[in-house]
Amino acid sequence: MSNWSSKETKSQFQYIRLADTLEKRILKGEYKIGEKLPSLRKLHNQLGLSKTTIFYTYIELEKRGLVESRPRSGYFVKALISPRFSRLSSAGNALAPQKSANLNLSNSIVDALSNPELLHFGGITISPTLLPLNAFSRSLKSISSNHIDHIISTPGKPEGNLELRQQIAKRILEDDRIEADDIIITNRCMEALNLCLRAVAKRGDTIAVESPVFFESLSLIENLGMQALEIPTHPQTGIDLDNLEAVLSQRAVQACMVIPNFQNPLGALMPVSNKKRLVEMLGERRIPIIENDISGDLYFGETRPPTLKSFDTKGLVLYCSSFSKTLAPGLRGGWTVPGKFRESIIELKVNLSFYPSNLDQMLIAEFLESGSYDRHLKRLRNALKQQMENLNSAVVRHFPRETKINRPQGGMVLWIELKPTIDGLEIYQAALREKISIIPGCVFSHSQKFQNFIRLNYGDPWTEKLEQGISTLGTILAQFT
Amino acid sequence: MSNWSSKETKSQFQYIRLADTLEKRILKGEYKIGEKLPSLRKLHNQLGLSKTTIFYTYIELEKRGLVESRPRSGYFVKALISPRFSRLSSAGNALAPQKSANLNLSNSIVDALSNPELLHFGGITISPTLLPLNAFSRSLKSISSNHIDHIISTPGKPEGNLELRQQIAKRILEDDRIEADDIIITNRCMEALNLCLRAVAKRGDTIAVESPVFFESLSLIENLGMQALEIPTHPQTGIDLDNLEAVLSQRAVQACMVIPNFQNPLGALMPVSNKKRLVEMLGERRIPIIENDISGDLYFGETRPPTLKSFDTKGLVLYCSSFSKTLAPGLRGGWTVPGKFRESIIELKVNLSFYPSNLDQMLIAEFLESGSYDRHLKRLRNALKQQMENLNSAVVRHFPRETKINRPQGGMVLWIELKPTIDGLEIYQAALREKISIIPGCVFSHSQKFQNFIRLNYGDPWTEKLEQGISTLGTILAQFT
Numbered sequence: 031m032s033n034w035s036s037k038e039t040k041s042q043f044q045y046i047r048l049a050d051t052l053e054k055r056i057l058k059g060e061y062k063i064g065e066k067l068p069s070l071r072k073l074h075n076q077l078g079l080s081k082t083t084i085f086y087t088y089i090e091l092e093k094r095g096l097v098e099s100r101p102r103s104g105y106f107v108k109a110l111i112s113p114r115f116s117r118l119s120s121a122g123n124a125l126a127p128q129k130s131a132n133l134n135l136s137n138s139i140v141d142a143l144s145n146p147e148l149l150h151f152g153g154i155t156i157s158p159t160l161l162p163l164n165a166f167s168r169s170l171k172s173i174s175s176n177h178i179d180h181i182i183s184t185p186g187k188p189e190g191n192l193e194l195r196q197q198i199a200k201r202i203l204e205d206d207r208i209e210a211d212d213i214i215i216t217n218r219c220m221e222a223l224n225l226c227l228r229a230v231a232k233r234g235d236t237i238a239v240e241s242p243v244f245f246e247s248l249s250l251i252e253n254l255g256m257q258a259l260e261i262p263t264h265p266q267t268g269i270d271l272d273n274l275e276a277v278l279s280q281r282a283v284q285a286c287m288v289i290p291n292f293q294n295p296l297g298a299l300m301p302v303s304n305k306k307r308l309v310e311m312l313g314e315r316r317i318p319i320i321e322n323d324i325s326g327d328l329y330f331g332e333t334r335p336p337t338l339k340s341f342d343t344k345g346l347v348l349y350c351s352s353f354s355k356t357l358a359p360g361l362r363g364g365w366t367v368p369g370k371f372r373e374s375i376i377e378l379k380v381n382l383s384f385y386p387s388n389l390d391q392m393l394i395a396e397f398l399e400s401g402s403y404d405r406h407l408k409r410l411r412n413a414l415k416q417q418m419e420n421l422n423s424a425v426v427r428h429f430p431r432e433t434k435i436n437r438p439q440g441g442m443v444l445w446i447e448l449k450p451t452i453d454g455l456e457i458y459q460a461a462l463r464e465k466i467s468i469i470p471g472c473v474f475s476h477s478q479k480f481q482n483f484i485r486l487n488y489g490d491p492w493t494e495k496l497e498q499g500i501s502t503l504g505t506i507l508a509q510f511t
Numbered sequence: 512m513s514n515w516s517s518k519e520t521k522s523q524f525q526y527i528r529l530a531d532t533l534e535k536r537i538l539k540g541e542y543k544i545g546e547k548l549p550s551l552r553k554l555h556n557q558l559g560l561s562k563t564t565i566f567y568t569y570i571e572l573e574k575r576g577l578v579e580s581r582p583r584s585g586y587f588v589k590a591l592i593s594p595r596f597s598r599l600s601s602a603g604n605a606l607a608p609q610k611s612a613n614l615n616l617s618n619s620i621v622d623a624l625s626n627p628e629l630l631h632f633g634g635i636t637i638s639p640t641l642l643p644l645n646a647f648s649r650s651l652k653s654i655s656s657n658h659i660d661h662i663i664s665t666p667g668k669p670e671g672n673l674e675l676r677q678q679i680a681k682r683i684l685e686d687d688r689i690e691a692d693d694i695i696i697t698n699r700c701m702e703a704l705n706l707c708l709r710a711v712a713k714r715g716d717t718i719a720v721e722s723p724v725f726f727e728s729l730s731l732i733e734n735l736g737m738q739a740l741e742i743p744t745h746p747q748t749g750i751d752l753d754n755l756e757a758v759l760s761q762r763a764v765q766a767c768m769v770i771p772n773f774q775n776p777l778g779a780l781m782p783v784s785n786k787k788r789l790v791e792m793l794g795e796r797r798i799p800i801i802e803n804d805i806s807g808d809l810y811f812g813e814t815r816p817p818t819l820k821s822f823d824t825k826g827l828v829l830y831c832s833s834f835s836k837t838l839a840p841g842l843r844g845g846w847t848v849p850g851k852f853r854e855s856i857i858e859l860k861v862n863l864s865f866y867p868s869n870l871d872q873m874l875i876a877e878f879l880e881s882g883s884y885d886r887h888l889k890r891l892r893n894a895l896k897q898q899m900e901n902l903n904s905a906v907v908r909h910f911p912r913e914t915k916i917n918r919p920q921g922g923m924v925l926w927i928e929l930k931p932t933i934d935g936l937e938i939y940q941a942a943l944r945e946k947i948s949i950i951p952g953c954v955f956s957h958s959q960k961f962q963n964f965i966r967l968n969y970g971d972p973w974t975e976k977l978e979q980g981i982s983t984l985g986t987i988l989a990q991f992t
Binding site for chain 1 (some may be wrong): 621625636639642644647648649651652654655656660661662663664665666667668698699701702705730731734835840841842843861862863864865866867868869870871874
């Protein structure tokens, strides 16, 4: 039990550390839903911590929405969001490909996101206050003095700017087998995904994806004339590999597109063993994996979780990411490491005329070279973790008791399950009338499995206004109960 | 004949003005191929100009490749490039849609264009020395002080930056019915064309295009699963309207994509009457026209030629352009004025995630607002006209006598017809071995009609090295004769 205590001495944080440890065990399933947690006395005896510290630990876990106290009985693991596996436990039941009925809804949601009059829990960007704006301003001045000729007069190369590719290879991707020449710059992560899909599949092909998954990726697949096959996905550990394996044995799947780190909307983090198994399982079948790692740097744990790409020995993982979630939503700085599909992607970029902005690329390269990126990321992760806790505890305070929150392990969204009788779409519409944006769960799947879910963003530092917004949402939910 | 002389007094330029007037008449067909031009004495009597001035006029026209002198007979209109109409005079003969066999060739040509070791007659960009780099540097510094927060933190809107759309509406499009809200910003003109094609047609549809036409537009149509139907195009007056009309009466054409001003590769300029007739002809049939006007500002005449869009009363013309040919090849600054298809284009942009760079848009807007654009364009047009004359006369000097040059009326490319027995592709390959890039005519059509053509670019100020390059090309051609 020594890992429960810590050698650090600041006792006022001991309850936080203990709560973190208990949280991990709960999320890993070591304590099951409904199970009673050890009593104050028992932990006091085991760990040598004061009963007060342990009492605060349980208050903290209650605030995080992980446990509930029952009078005279103690603390119990609260019902977490359960994977939507019930009707999908065998491959035969995996959701058949179908056309999006949600497209118009998605478009109106995207429209709402750019409305400055709304309080935005619907977006998926970080607050400008968390961005390194001064550093960017300095970098841009340096560029206007030193590189303007090149930027203005050079049409650009399909693979993108060499300086940026070098910086990405050096600083961002810890996998030292990856070099600048393996990287291709794109306008955005979505463009990288678009190119990778085109490179590995054609119209009519089936692409396995997580369910739920962010709606733009479903639209992307459909716009390319391909079919998204939704695979049940665990809220904490990501895509269900047994289910995927069963599907692969029964039907032709051309590629698999996944978000192993801090899946959107779940916030799920695939365990390393699952990542290895996924890469092996698809590698054996020669099926390419398109890995979307856009939030991989936004971890709340100790270390950066590994990518699928780092386990790829066959060049079958097409890694995609971008700086838009971590550094600058307004700059165009996506990229892909497409393994053996590099030549196809270059050809596609030439044919589709997908050339990213020289200026954006140069600005990001200049910023990365200044060495401020790691420092910025650390600050950003701390802020996001704090904001997640703020939003989480506000939801615990204001939403109806039956609400279940999926604790994310990184990223910037909270996935929330409402009472089964509540339609998230109605909540979305009622919230819009109160000038609050959220995303209804129905857009994350073509199934009807997520009608009573919503996704909330915590990219902004917590304010009284946000607290008020969550309170208003709570009032709306109470009316629908 | 008073329009032949001028009220200006600088007599050393009288022969240039007279040559310009005669050139116009030749290009309009007022003097036919092989026809004898008026004798020195006759013009001397008619115009009151000295015989020396008239003699220099004819030398100038000879240098331009328009006339040839025959001993003791006088000056005759040289055989110009004839339209490839012979086998295509009726609609039944219009080239049937077919798949590009040239794709790999096109890609290797694009590769060659980015090779810094080559002497580039193959490209279609202007020299950095002709770009307003200092003004851009100033604009960028101003942005880094004043707008960096907005640029870095705002994801951008699908329709693009308002300031840029306002500047385009105000300064670039003289049609005062067009407002900022009618304009949608794109990464490049090619992206605008891509979006417009998707908005008006679907897979399997037929798109009427000029023949010859720049190869990227043929690839674009094919990549969208559509079919390019090539319509014979006159080297001076553009797409053949009788032919197009006959085609329209015989088969389903979903849209027409044309370059009315300084067609690429011909340099052809559609007369105003043809433009009006084209807009009416297609408007009556409710067929959308995608107008590519990327070189419209690069005119050698007195005034900016009108756009098809300016004659459009039904919202059926989808106008596309960009700043890449006139202002900054390295910036992403395309745009479209898609008439009644605006909503479709916005929806497509959202679905395809085509969001242009904030920074590039803001930089162009800032530059336009500084008021330097018109001044820059004037200087650029003068330079290009001079460079066209330089290249033209070098070709006249160094290429075999049978070579025919299509005098462009704007833009930055020269379309050259070689002896019928010469294969432009072999010349392309032989030139590459001498480290010179050109574009072989075969890539501008799926027909076999332009095998003995090449396209040369005159975007760079004339130098001894360029002269030497044309001389080398002349030597290569002589070997193939």
